[in-house]
Amino acid sequence: MRAARAVAHTNIALIKYWGKRPGDPDQNLPAVGSLSLTLERLRSETTVRPGERDSFQLDGHSDPAAAAKVARHLDRVWRSANPGPRPPCAVDSTNHLPTAAGLASSASGFAALTLAAAAAFELDLDRGALSALARRGSGSAARSLWGGFVRLGRGERADGADCRARPLFPADHWDLRLLVVHTAKGPKPIGSTDGMQRSADTSPYYPAWVATSEADLERGERALADRDLAALGAVMEHSCFKMHACMLATVPPLIYWNGTTLAAIHEVWAARRAGLEAYVTSDAGPHVKVLCRPDLAAELAARLAAVPGVHAVDTLAPGPDARVELLP
Ligand code: 2P0
Secondary structure, X not given: OOEEEEEEEEEEEEEOOOOEOOOOHHXXXXXXXXXXXXXXXXXXXXXXXXXXXXXXXXXOEOOHHHHHHHHHHHHHHHHOOOOOOOOOEEXXXXXXXXXXXXXXXXXXXXXXXXXXXXXXXXXXXXXXXXXXXXXXXXXXXXXXXXXXXXXXXXXXXXXXXOOOEEEEEOXXXXXXXXXXXXXXXXXXXXXXXXXXXXXXXXXXXXXXHHHHHHHHHHHXXXXXXXXXXXXXXXXXXXXXXXXXXXXXXXXXXXXXXXXXXXXXXXXXXXXXXXXXXXXXXXXXXXXXXXXXXXXXXXXXXXXXXXXXXXXXXXXXXXXXXXXXXXXX
Protein backbone atom coordinates (compact mmCIF):
# COMPACT_ATOMS: atom_id res chain seq x y z
CA MET A 1 0.00 0.00 0.00
CA ARG A 2 1.10 3.56 -0.80
CA ALA A 3 0.00 7.00 0.34
CA ALA A 4 -2.13 9.03 -2.08
CA ARG A 5 -3.90 12.36 -2.14
CA ALA A 6 -6.94 13.17 -4.29
CA VAL A 7 -8.92 16.31 -5.00
CA ALA A 8 -12.51 16.16 -6.29
CA HIS A 9 -14.85 19.05 -6.94
CA THR A 10 -18.50 19.13 -6.00
CA ASN A 11 -21.24 19.14 -8.61
CA ILE A 12 -24.77 20.44 -8.96
CA ALA A 13 -27.36 18.39 -10.82
CA LEU A 14 -28.96 20.25 -13.72
CA ILE A 15 -31.22 17.22 -14.23
CA LYS A 16 -31.88 15.70 -10.80
CA TYR A 17 -31.45 12.33 -9.15
CA TRP A 18 -34.02 11.42 -6.47
CA GLY A 19 -34.80 7.81 -5.56
CA LYS A 20 -33.16 4.39 -5.80
CA ARG A 21 -34.08 1.47 -7.97
CA PRO A 22 -34.74 -1.81 -6.17
CA GLY A 23 -31.75 -4.01 -5.48
CA ASP A 24 -28.83 -4.41 -3.12
CA PRO A 25 -28.83 -1.27 -0.93
CA ASP A 26 -25.04 -1.40 -0.76
CA GLN A 27 -24.96 -0.89 -4.55
CA ASN A 28 -26.90 2.38 -4.14
CA LEU A 29 -28.56 2.19 -7.56
CA PRO A 30 -30.37 5.36 -8.69
CA ALA A 31 -33.93 5.10 -10.02
CA VAL A 32 -33.18 7.85 -12.55
CA GLY A 33 -30.15 9.13 -14.39
CA SER A 34 -28.82 12.62 -13.75
CA LEU A 35 -26.79 15.31 -15.47
CA SER A 36 -24.51 17.68 -13.59
CA LEU A 37 -22.13 20.58 -13.70
CA THR A 38 -18.91 20.24 -11.72
CA LEU A 39 -17.91 23.48 -9.98
CA GLU A 40 -14.63 25.26 -9.54
CA ARG A 41 -13.21 25.88 -6.01
CA LEU A 42 -15.76 23.85 -4.01
CA ARG A 43 -13.83 20.64 -3.40
CA SER A 44 -12.73 17.91 -1.05
CA GLU A 45 -9.06 16.99 -0.59
CA THR A 46 -8.44 13.55 0.84
CA THR A 47 -5.26 11.71 1.78
CA VAL A 48 -5.19 7.94 2.37
CA ARG A 49 -2.06 6.51 4.03
CA PRO A 50 -1.13 3.20 5.62
CA GLY A 51 -2.03 3.47 9.33
CA GLU A 52 -1.58 1.51 12.54
CA ARG A 53 -5.37 1.26 12.65
CA ASP A 54 -8.23 2.89 10.74
CA SER A 55 -8.63 6.59 11.47
CA PHE A 56 -10.55 9.42 9.82
CA GLN A 57 -10.33 13.14 10.32
CA LEU A 58 -12.53 15.67 8.54
CA ASP A 59 -11.30 19.25 8.78
CA GLY A 60 -9.18 18.18 11.76
CA HIS A 61 -12.04 16.58 13.70
CA SER A 62 -13.03 12.96 14.17
CA ASP A 63 -16.61 11.69 14.20
CA PRO A 64 -17.36 7.97 14.77
CA ALA A 65 -20.38 7.88 12.43
CA ALA A 66 -18.44 9.46 9.57
CA ALA A 67 -15.43 7.21 10.32
CA ALA A 68 -17.66 4.13 10.01
CA LYS A 69 -18.93 5.29 6.60
CA VAL A 70 -15.37 5.91 5.43
CA ALA A 71 -14.21 2.47 6.65
CA ARG A 72 -17.12 0.83 4.83
CA HIS A 73 -16.22 2.66 1.65
CA LEU A 74 -12.53 1.71 1.94
CA ASP A 75 -13.70 -1.92 2.22
CA ARG A 76 -15.68 -1.56 -1.04
CA VAL A 77 -12.68 -0.15 -2.89
CA TRP A 78 -10.32 -2.78 -1.50
CA ARG A 79 -12.69 -5.70 -2.17
CA SER A 80 -13.21 -4.65 -5.77
CA ALA A 81 -9.76 -6.15 -6.42
CA ASN A 82 -8.60 -8.06 -3.32
CA PRO A 83 -10.08 -11.07 -1.53
CA GLY A 84 -7.98 -10.72 1.65
CA PRO A 85 -8.23 -8.34 4.59
CA ARG A 86 -7.81 -4.63 3.94
CA PRO A 87 -4.78 -2.88 5.45
CA PRO A 88 -5.64 -0.23 8.06
CA CYS A 89 -5.78 3.31 6.67
CA ALA A 90 -5.27 6.81 8.06
CA VAL A 91 -7.64 9.09 6.12
CA ASP A 92 -7.53 12.87 6.31
CA SER A 93 -10.02 15.00 4.46
CA THR A 94 -10.50 18.74 4.09
CA ASN A 95 -13.66 20.26 2.65
CA HIS A 96 -13.17 23.51 0.79
CA LEU A 97 -16.84 24.41 0.88
CA PRO A 98 -18.23 27.64 2.33
CA THR A 99 -18.58 27.05 6.07
CA ALA A 100 -22.06 26.16 7.31
CA ALA A 101 -23.32 26.43 3.74
CA GLY A 102 -25.42 23.29 3.91
CA LEU A 103 -24.06 22.35 0.51
CA ALA A 104 -23.68 18.62 -0.03
CA SER A 105 -20.13 17.48 0.59
CA SER A 106 -20.85 13.81 -0.04
CA ALA A 107 -20.35 14.19 -3.81
CA SER A 108 -16.83 15.61 -3.65
CA GLY A 109 -16.04 13.69 -0.45
CA PHE A 110 -16.77 10.18 -1.75
CA ALA A 111 -15.24 10.94 -5.15
CA ALA A 112 -11.97 12.06 -3.53
CA LEU A 113 -11.98 9.13 -1.10
CA THR A 114 -12.55 6.62 -3.91
CA LEU A 115 -9.79 8.06 -6.05
CA ALA A 116 -7.26 8.35 -3.19
CA ALA A 117 -8.03 4.86 -1.85
CA ALA A 118 -7.76 3.19 -5.26
CA ALA A 119 -4.38 4.85 -5.83
CA ALA A 120 -3.19 4.01 -2.30
CA PHE A 121 -4.22 0.36 -2.81
CA GLU A 122 -2.44 0.45 -6.21
CA LEU A 123 -5.57 -0.69 -8.06
CA ASP A 124 -5.63 -0.47 -11.82
CA LEU A 125 -9.15 0.92 -12.31
CA ASP A 126 -10.34 3.24 -15.04
CA ARG A 127 -12.42 6.32 -14.21
CA GLY A 128 -15.66 4.56 -15.12
CA ALA A 129 -14.98 1.79 -12.59
CA LEU A 130 -14.00 4.43 -10.01
CA SER A 131 -17.26 6.27 -10.71
CA ALA A 132 -19.27 3.08 -10.09
CA LEU A 133 -17.41 2.62 -6.79
CA ALA A 134 -17.96 6.26 -5.78
CA ARG A 135 -21.69 5.83 -6.49
CA ARG A 136 -21.87 3.22 -3.72
CA GLY A 137 -20.73 5.88 -1.27
CA SER A 138 -23.16 8.50 -2.59
CA GLY A 139 -25.05 8.68 -5.87
CA SER A 140 -23.97 12.21 -6.69
CA ALA A 141 -20.30 11.27 -6.04
CA ALA A 142 -20.29 9.14 -9.21
CA ARG A 143 -20.47 12.43 -11.16
CA SER A 144 -17.61 14.19 -9.37
CA LEU A 145 -14.84 12.14 -11.01
CA TRP A 146 -14.96 14.52 -13.96
CA GLY A 147 -15.03 18.23 -14.50
CA GLY A 148 -17.45 20.07 -16.75
CA PHE A 149 -20.74 18.44 -17.71
CA VAL A 150 -21.31 14.85 -16.62
CA ARG A 151 -24.11 12.32 -17.06
CA LEU A 152 -24.82 9.42 -14.74
CA GLY A 153 -26.88 6.74 -16.46
CA ARG A 154 -29.41 4.81 -14.43
CA GLY A 155 -28.02 1.49 -15.59
CA GLU A 156 -29.90 -1.78 -15.70
CA ARG A 157 -27.63 -4.38 -14.12
CA ALA A 158 -28.20 -5.58 -10.56
CA ASP A 159 -24.46 -5.46 -9.86
CA GLY A 160 -24.32 -1.75 -10.79
CA ALA A 161 -21.42 -2.25 -13.23
CA ASP A 162 -23.21 -0.21 -15.92
CA CYS A 163 -24.28 2.50 -13.50
CA ARG A 164 -21.34 4.84 -13.84
CA ALA A 165 -21.05 8.42 -14.93
CA ARG A 166 -19.40 9.61 -18.12
CA PRO A 167 -18.12 13.03 -19.09
CA LEU A 168 -20.31 14.71 -21.73
CA PHE A 169 -18.37 17.94 -22.25
CA PRO A 170 -15.29 19.37 -20.54
CA ALA A 171 -15.42 22.56 -18.46
CA ASP A 172 -14.34 24.73 -21.40
CA HIS A 173 -17.21 23.50 -23.62
CA TRP A 174 -19.44 26.30 -22.33
CA ASP A 175 -18.44 29.17 -20.09
CA LEU A 176 -21.45 29.40 -17.77
CA ARG A 177 -21.77 30.61 -14.21
CA LEU A 178 -23.64 29.01 -11.37
CA LEU A 179 -24.59 31.34 -8.53
CA VAL A 180 -25.11 29.66 -5.17
CA VAL A 181 -27.57 31.75 -3.19
CA HIS A 182 -27.32 30.88 0.51
CA THR A 183 -30.66 31.23 2.26
CA ALA A 184 -29.97 29.47 5.58
CA LYS A 185 -27.21 28.26 7.87
CA GLY A 186 -26.78 24.87 9.47
CA PRO A 187 -27.60 21.30 8.44
CA LYS A 188 -30.81 20.30 6.72
CA PRO A 189 -33.48 18.51 8.75
CA ILE A 190 -33.63 15.27 6.74
CA GLY A 191 -30.84 13.75 4.69
CA SER A 192 -31.25 12.87 1.01
CA THR A 193 -30.93 9.10 1.45
CA ASP A 194 -33.81 8.94 3.96
CA GLY A 195 -35.83 11.58 2.13
CA MET A 196 -35.75 9.81 -1.22
CA GLN A 197 -36.72 6.51 0.38
CA ARG A 198 -39.69 8.23 1.97
CA SER A 199 -40.71 9.71 -1.40
CA ALA A 200 -40.48 6.31 -3.10
CA ASP A 201 -42.63 4.78 -0.36
CA THR A 202 -45.34 7.43 -0.09
CA SER A 203 -45.36 10.10 -2.81
CA PRO A 204 -48.09 9.47 -5.42
CA TYR A 205 -45.98 11.55 -7.82
CA TYR A 206 -42.89 9.35 -7.48
CA PRO A 207 -43.80 6.98 -10.35
CA ALA A 208 -44.41 9.99 -12.64
CA TRP A 209 -41.10 11.51 -11.54
CA VAL A 210 -39.24 8.32 -12.46
CA ALA A 211 -41.16 7.79 -15.71
CA THR A 212 -40.48 11.28 -17.07
CA SER A 213 -36.84 11.81 -16.12
CA GLU A 214 -35.20 10.04 -19.05
CA ALA A 215 -36.79 12.48 -21.49
CA ASP A 216 -35.43 15.39 -19.41
CA LEU A 217 -31.94 13.91 -19.60
CA GLU A 218 -32.13 13.70 -23.37
CA ARG A 219 -33.37 17.30 -23.62
CA GLY A 220 -30.66 18.44 -21.23
CA GLU A 221 -27.87 16.72 -23.12
CA ARG A 222 -29.09 18.13 -26.44
CA ALA A 223 -29.28 21.65 -25.02
CA LEU A 224 -25.73 21.31 -23.72
CA ALA A 225 -24.48 20.08 -27.09
CA ASP A 226 -26.18 23.08 -28.76
CA ARG A 227 -25.10 25.52 -26.00
CA ASP A 228 -28.76 26.56 -25.92
CA LEU A 229 -29.24 28.26 -22.55
CA ALA A 230 -33.01 28.81 -22.95
CA ALA A 231 -33.52 25.10 -23.68
CA LEU A 232 -31.20 23.99 -20.89
CA GLY A 233 -32.78 26.41 -18.42
CA ALA A 234 -36.30 25.25 -19.26
CA VAL A 235 -35.59 21.57 -18.71
CA MET A 236 -33.40 22.28 -15.67
CA GLU A 237 -36.22 24.19 -13.96
CA HIS A 238 -38.74 21.52 -14.95
CA SER A 239 -36.59 18.72 -13.47
CA CYS A 240 -36.08 20.71 -10.26
CA PHE A 241 -39.73 21.61 -9.71
CA LYS A 242 -40.89 18.11 -10.58
CA MET A 243 -38.51 16.70 -7.95
CA HIS A 244 -39.77 19.21 -5.38
CA ALA A 245 -43.39 18.40 -6.26
CA CYS A 246 -42.59 14.74 -5.60
CA MET A 247 -40.97 15.76 -2.29
CA LEU A 248 -43.95 17.92 -1.28
CA ALA A 249 -46.35 15.03 -1.93
CA THR A 250 -44.30 12.73 0.31
CA VAL A 251 -45.93 11.72 3.62
CA PRO A 252 -45.00 13.49 5.84
CA PRO A 253 -44.07 16.26 3.38
CA LEU A 254 -40.47 17.01 2.55
CA ILE A 255 -40.17 20.79 2.37
CA TYR A 256 -36.52 21.69 1.94
CA TRP A 257 -37.24 25.35 1.18
CA ASN A 258 -37.74 28.33 3.42
CA GLY A 259 -39.37 31.68 2.68
CA THR A 260 -36.13 33.14 1.39
CA THR A 261 -35.77 30.24 -1.07
CA LEU A 262 -39.04 31.24 -2.72
CA ALA A 263 -38.18 34.93 -2.60
CA ALA A 264 -34.87 34.21 -4.39
CA ILE A 265 -36.64 32.10 -7.04
CA HIS A 266 -39.07 34.94 -7.70
CA GLU A 267 -36.18 37.40 -7.92
CA VAL A 268 -34.50 35.27 -10.60
CA TRP A 269 -37.73 35.18 -12.58
CA ALA A 270 -38.19 38.93 -12.18
CA ALA A 271 -34.65 39.45 -13.43
CA ARG A 272 -35.37 37.19 -16.38
CA ARG A 273 -38.48 39.16 -17.27
CA ALA A 274 -36.29 42.26 -17.14
CA GLY A 275 -33.91 40.76 -19.70
CA LEU A 276 -31.29 39.12 -17.45
CA GLU A 277 -31.44 35.55 -18.68
CA ALA A 278 -31.10 33.21 -15.69
CA TYR A 279 -32.60 29.91 -14.54
CA VAL A 280 -33.01 28.36 -11.10
CA THR A 281 -32.49 25.00 -9.54
CA SER A 282 -32.46 23.78 -5.96
CA ASP A 283 -31.56 20.52 -4.25
CA ALA A 284 -32.44 18.78 -1.00
CA GLY A 285 -31.82 21.98 0.90
CA PRO A 286 -32.92 25.63 1.06
CA HIS A 287 -30.29 27.20 -1.20
CA VAL A 288 -31.02 28.41 -4.70
CA LYS A 289 -28.62 27.85 -7.59
CA VAL A 290 -28.82 30.10 -10.62
CA LEU A 291 -27.45 29.34 -14.07
CA CYS A 292 -26.45 32.25 -16.31
CA ARG A 293 -23.89 33.62 -18.72
CA PRO A 294 -20.68 35.06 -17.21
CA ASP A 295 -21.40 38.63 -18.32
CA LEU A 296 -24.66 38.73 -16.31
CA ALA A 297 -23.33 37.01 -13.17
CA ALA A 298 -22.29 40.12 -11.24
CA GLU A 299 -25.58 41.96 -11.78
CA LEU A 300 -27.64 38.89 -10.90
CA ALA A 301 -25.50 38.22 -7.81
CA ALA A 302 -26.07 41.79 -6.62
CA ARG A 303 -29.84 41.51 -7.12
CA LEU A 304 -29.95 38.21 -5.24
CA ALA A 305 -27.72 39.44 -2.41
CA ALA A 306 -30.28 42.22 -1.85
CA VAL A 307 -33.15 39.76 -1.27
CA PRO A 308 -34.01 39.87 2.47
CA GLY A 309 -32.77 36.68 4.17
CA VAL A 310 -30.01 35.91 1.66
CA HIS A 311 -26.72 35.38 3.53
CA ALA A 312 -24.29 35.21 0.64
CA VAL A 313 -24.01 34.60 -3.08
CA ASP A 314 -21.08 32.63 -4.55
CA THR A 315 -20.33 32.81 -8.27
CA LEU A 316 -18.76 29.66 -9.67
CA ALA A 317 -17.46 28.65 -13.09
CA PRO A 318 -17.33 25.06 -14.38
CA GLY A 319 -14.67 23.06 -12.51
CA PRO A 320 -11.98 20.52 -13.40
CA ASP A 321 -11.60 16.73 -13.35
CA ALA A 322 -10.82 15.06 -10.06
CA ARG A 323 -7.08 14.41 -9.73
CA VAL A 324 -4.84 12.14 -7.70
CA GLU A 325 -1.14 11.88 -6.86
CA LEU A 326 0.96 9.31 -5.08
CA LEU A 327 2.81 10.69 -2.07
CA PRO A 328 6.32 9.72 -0.99
C1 2P0 B 1 -28.72 15.38 -7.19
N1 2P0 B 1 -29.45 15.13 -4.84
O1 2P0 B 1 -28.91 14.83 -8.29
C2 2P0 B 1 -29.84 15.24 -6.19
C3 2P0 B 1 -30.78 16.38 -6.23
C4 2P0 B 1 -30.27 15.90 -3.96
C5 2P0 B 1 -31.30 16.49 -4.83
O2 2P0 B 1 -27.86 13.60 -5.24
O3 2P0 B 1 -28.37 8.55 -0.99
O4 2P0 B 1 -26.24 12.53 -1.27
O5 2P0 B 1 -25.97 9.29 -0.92
O6 2P0 B 1 -26.99 8.47 -3.06
O7 2P0 B 1 -26.09 11.68 -3.66
C6 2P0 B 1 -28.23 14.07 -3.01
O8 2P0 B 1 -28.23 12.73 -2.78
O9 2P0 B 1 -27.72 10.63 -2.04
C7 2P0 B 1 -28.49 14.26 -4.43
P1 2P0 B 1 -27.23 9.15 -1.74
P2 2P0 B 1 -26.91 11.90 -2.46
O10 2P0 B 1 -27.69 16.06 -6.93
